[in-house]
Amino acid sequence: MPFYLKYAFTYKISDDSGFSAIVNADKYASFVKRDWHFSDLKLHFTEAMNNETLIIWGTGTEGDWAVKFVEQPSPQHAFREFNKVIRVTMGGLYLTNYEDLTxxxxxxxxxxxxxxxxxxxxxxxxxxxxxxxxxxxxxGGHRAAHAGQVNFEVVVQKAPEATEQKVESIFWCEQ
Structure with a gap:
């Protein structure tokens, strides 16, 4: 099996708004408008996900997260998970948060x-x-990341070219 990730990484990122994201910074059109509303952002983010330049999800709570990128899932049970296709065009992706996106x-x-x-x-x-x-x-029962604990695991697998996946909203967003 080819190794798609050049290294296995665990990153730390703050989350003051309850959203985390992964972005193709090369292709993602970031600007919306100076006086956007959350409904504008939800539409913009959904379009970007359908254009395979962004993946964004609600974390369910605020915190400082450890996000690990791997090629195979750990045996640990996940509370929840989703799949989404994204395109890499400049040798990688960026982990980001809602504050930077806004x-x-x-x-x-x-x-x-x-x-x-x-x-x-x-x-x-x-x-x-x-x-x-x-x-x-x-x-619902988690207030802060514990030292050494992975909060989000991102499993990276090559997508078949024929895969088309449209979404209608931000993953795990209740607003």
Missing amino acids: MAAQFEDRKIPAMHRSDLFVPMSNGRYTLTVRQMFDP
Whole structure:
């Protein structure tokens, strides 16, 4: 089996709004408008997911998360999970959060990744991938990430070219 990830990575990212995301910064059109509303963002994010440039999900609670990118799922039970196809065009993807996405949505000169998150780069071979995002905890009973605990596991698998997957909203978003 080919190795799609160049390295296995665990990243730390803050989440002050209850959303995390993975983005193809090369192809993602970040700007929406200066005075956007959440409904504008939901539509924009859904279109980006259907264009295979973004994957965004609700975390269920705020916190500081450890996100691990792997080629095979761990044997640990996941609280919930979903699959989504994304395209890699410039040698990798970025992990980001809602705060950075909203700044880029409001200001044309702001891009993803935000400068202070440019180290959250996941090097990967170019191509289409199915990412399985696995939430490894129940957000109803979880207030903070425990040291050494993986909060989200992202399983990376090559997607067949014929795969087409349309979504209608942000994953696990109750708003």
